[in-house]
Amino acid sequence: MLSINELRASIEGKEILKGINLNIKPGEVHAIMGPNGSGKSTLASVLAGREEYEVTTGSVLFQGKNLLEMAAEERAAEGIFLAFQYPVEIPGVTTINFLKTAVNEIRKYRGESPLDAAQFLKMVREKAKLVSMNDSLLKRALNEGFSGGEKKRNEIFQMAVLEPKLAILDETDSGLDIDALRIVAEGVNSLRSPDRSAIVVTHYQRLLDYIVPDYVHVLYKGRIVKSGTKELAFELEEKGYDWIKAEVEAVS
Amino acid sequence: MSTETIDLKTKLVTDFYAKEAVMNGEASSAFHQKKRAALARFDQLGFPTPKNEEWKYSNVRDLISESYNFNAASSLEVADLEDLNIPEHVANILYFVNGHYSPELSNIVSSSDQITIDSLQNAYRNNPTLVNTYFDELVKDDTDAFTALNTAFAHDGLFIHIPDNQTVEHPVILRFVSDARTQNVGSQPRNIIAVGRNAHVKVAEAFRTLGPERSFTNVVTEIHMDKDSGVEYYKVQNESEKAYHVGTTQIRMLDNSQFYAGTVTLNGHFTRNNLNIIIDGEHCEAHMYGLYFPDGTQHVDNHTVADHRKPNSQSNELYKGILRDRAKGVFNGKIFVRPDAQKTNAFQSCKNIVLSTDATMYTKPQLEIFADDVKCSHGTTTGQIDEEALFYMRSRGISKPEAMSLLMFAFCADVVSQIKIDSIREYLEGVIAEKLTEK
Numbered sequence: 001m002l003s004i005n006e007l008r009a010s011i012e013g014k015e016i017l018k019g020i021n022l023n024i025k026p027g028e029v030h031a032i033m034g035p036n037g038s039g040k041s042t043l044a045s046v047l048a049g050r051e052e053y054e055v056t057t058g059s060v061l062f063q064g065k066n067l068l069e070m071a072a073e074e075r076a077a078e079g080i081f082l083a084f085q086y087p088v089e090i091p092g093v094t095t096i097n098f099l100k101t102a103v104n105e106i107r108k109y110r111g112e113s114p115l116d117a118a119q120f121l122k123m124v125r126e127k128a129k130l131v132s133m134n135d136s137l138l139k140r141a142l143n144e145g146f147s148g149g150e151k152k153r154n155e156i157f158q159m160a161v162l163e164p165k166l167a168i169l170d171e172t173d174s175g176l177d178i179d180a181l182r183i184v185a186e187g188v189n190s191l192r193s194p195d196r197s198a199i200v201v202t203h204y205q206r207l208l209d210y211i212v213p214d215y216v217h218v219l220y221k222g223r224i225v226k227s228g229t230k231e232l233a234f235e236l237e238e239k240g241y242d243w244i245k246a247e248v249e250a251v252s
Numbered sequence: 253m254s255t256e257t258i259d260l261k262t263k264l265v266t267d268f269y270a271k272e273a274v275m276n277g278e279a280s281s282a283f284h285q286k287k288r289a290a291l292a293r294f295d296q297l298g299f300p301t302p303k304n305e306e307w308k309y310s311n312v313r314d315l316i317s318e319s320y321n322f323n324a325a326s327s328l329e330v331a332d333l334e335d336l337n338i339p340e341h342v343a344n345i346l347y348f349v350n351g352h353y354s355p356e357l358s359n360i361v362s363s364s365d366q367i368t369i370d371s372l373q374n375a376y377r378n379n380p381t382l383v384n385t386y387f388d389e390l391v392k393d394d395t396d397a398f399t400a401l402n403t404a405f406a407h408d409g410l411f412i413h414i415p416d417n418q419t420v421e422h423p424v425i426l427r428f429v430s431d432a433r434t435q436n437v438g439s440q441p442r443n444i445i446a447v448g449r450n451a452h453v454k455v456a457e458a459f460r461t462l463g464p465e466r467s468f469t470n471v472v473t474e475i476h477m478d479k480d481s482g483v484e485y486y487k488v489q490n491e492s493e494k495a496y497h498v499g500t501t502q503i504r505m506l507d508n509s510q511f512y513a514g515t516v517t518l519n520g521h522f523t524r525n526n527l528n529i530i531i532d533g534e535h536c537e538a539h540m541y542g543l544y545f546p547d548g549t550q551h552v553d554n555h556t557v558a559d560h561r562k563p564n565s566q567s568n569e570l571y572k573g574i575l576r577d578r579a580k581g582v583f584n585g586k587i588f589v590r591p592d593a594q595k596t597n598a599f600q601s602c603k604n605i606v607l608s609t610d611a612t613m614y615t616k617p618q619l620e621i622f623a624d625d626v627k628c629s630h631g632t633t634t635g636q637i638d639e640e641a642l643f644y645m646r647s648r649g650i651s652k653p654e655a656m657s658l659l660m661f662a663f664c665a666d667v668v669s670q671i672k673i674d675s676i677r678e679y680l681e682g683v684i685a686e687k688l689t690e691k
Contacts, residue, residue: 073655092663101658141662
């Protein structure tokens with residue numbers, strides 16, 4: 001589904017990603033962990049198409065297509081979804097209106113006819129239930145005045161509505177209490193299927209108690225320095241990142 | 253032609269005296285004497301130059317470089333109006349074509365035995381004393397040359413007189429059409445709105461142009477508000493790429509009155525709006541909202557004044573603009589709080605999105621406060637589209653142009669939602685959405 005080869009990316013002349021290699025098959029959930037500043041969010045941003053980052057070398061194929069040539073909106077239409085670490089507040093645009101525009105723009109891209117108001121509302125209500133999202137939030141301006149938990153829940157709700165092939169969760173657990181974390185994780189799990197994949201970017205292991213990954217990768221100084229199964233996450237939780245840092249320094 | 257060497261000012265002054273010479277006894281009327289005084293004022297002031305602080309960023313050199321026919325006849329028919337119409341529910345609609353009232357096109361639905369809604373010319377013919385009570389009273393000391401010019405040449409426009417305790421149920425919509433299909437046309441409408449004690453009315457002025465030639469509109473509206481009265485006043489400008497518009501709306505408010513103004517400039521080559529509110533009563537509320545969308549080489553200038561003269565009143569102002577291409581915008585908001593006006597609340601905000609490096613926005617808040625127990629605030633911002641919001645929307649599959657339109661429409665929403673005449677708000681929502689769609 002996703003194949004990243006020797007990906008290097010920089011921002012304002014500073015190289016952040018220094019040769020990433022990663023392969024994700026349909027249905028797999030990969031966790032990307034690592035200390036602060038290792039490049040986790042940069043990887044998520046580059047995959048979603050944030051234009052401030054410059055990809056210097058390497059390739060990214062998504063379902064056989066060259067992802068790096070696509071604009072952010074095309075990537076979304078192809079089936080990539082980024083759940084933001086800091087969801088943006090947009091005064092004056094209601095969540096419902098925003099999502100309706102998004103759904104129908106994506107349908108247009110795929111050559112499908114737009115959903116009418118009734119079809120759309122029915123679908124949205126079902127998805128809102130899935131993430132225990134209060135209907136009243138839908139009519140409010142997008143994320144405006146939402147609590148941290150409401151914002152993250154709104155991200156997962158949007159994901160449920162857009163049904164992506166590849167979901168990238170960027171530190172979705174940050175700022176959530178344990179109840180909110182569980183609701184968000186349940187939303188993510190309910191979307192798991194053999195043809196959907198996910199990249200879960202997180203600093204802590206606790207999210208992975210709820211969203212159990214197939215693989216865990218440790219990102220450090222712009223490279224994946226260690227890969228394993230979910231046991232690696234437990235090891236990191238127990239021992240921290242210092243032993244990995246030491247391993248890397250010893251080799252180089 | 254030798255006339256080309258005569259400048260616009262000289263021509264206008266000469267015209268005035270030529271017309272006066274053939275007037276009969278009317279020349280000695282109080283009404284005409286006011287016009288005479290105004291002409292003298294205009295003659296003395298002359299058209300403003302950028303040396304005049306009030307006109308620093310708005311140069312009228314181009315406007316006065318050509319001549320205009322101020323008496324142009326028009327063959328405008330109902331069929332020509334289709335594109336110019338704002339779809340209407342029930343309203344009093346008065347058409348003015350090249351400044352002249354057109355009874356054939358107009359439709360007054362409010363009952364005339366209680367409320368006077370008529371053209372200024374008809375109203376003056378029927379009751380010169382009543383009209384003269386209000387005419388020029390609010391602007392006679394104005395030092396603006398265009399206002400003086402309008403008074404000198406005032407011949408038609410709207411006259412509304414609402415007796416105490418009356419509410420005009422249906423809005424009054426004025427449609428000023430400049431028919432510039434065959435020649436440069438000029439018009440100087442003069443509107444008078446006199447609202448009695450505890451009386452209420454909604455008025456909208458809509459300006460349109462027809463045809464490829466130049467139009468010059470110089471409009472003045474005087475609004476007299478008695479105690480406990482309420483006025484909602486809207487100005488919608490959707491004129492041509494060759495339209496020059498200068499307008500002054502002057503309001504005087506007495507105790508407990510409430511005034512709402514919405515000024516929306518959709519199109520026009522050169523637009524200058526003066527909105528001057530004298531708050532001459534206690535417990536008054538004055539609200540001013542504005543929106544402008546200049547593109548190409550359009551120029552939009554909004555000058556506003558909230559002059560607090562009595563205690564315990566409030567004024568509230570929000571202007572927003574989106575500028576593209578090589579457009580220029582000007583906002584100058586004055587707040588005066590006179591020594592007697594203790595406990596005044598005055599708020600002012602002007603926010604702009606500048607979409608091109610060649611577009612310019614000049615903002616100047618000006619607060620002069622002579623009382624010590626007041627709450628005043630002002631703020632202006634000029635920026636670009638929020639890149640983070642744009643990326644957020646694109647990451648959900650919304651194309652860049654669509655995301656830009658949504659964000660800009662959202663930016664305008666808190667001003668548009670203030671327009672309480674449904675038909676006008678709905679019309680504006682449609683026109684603005686279209687205007688904000690990336691070309």
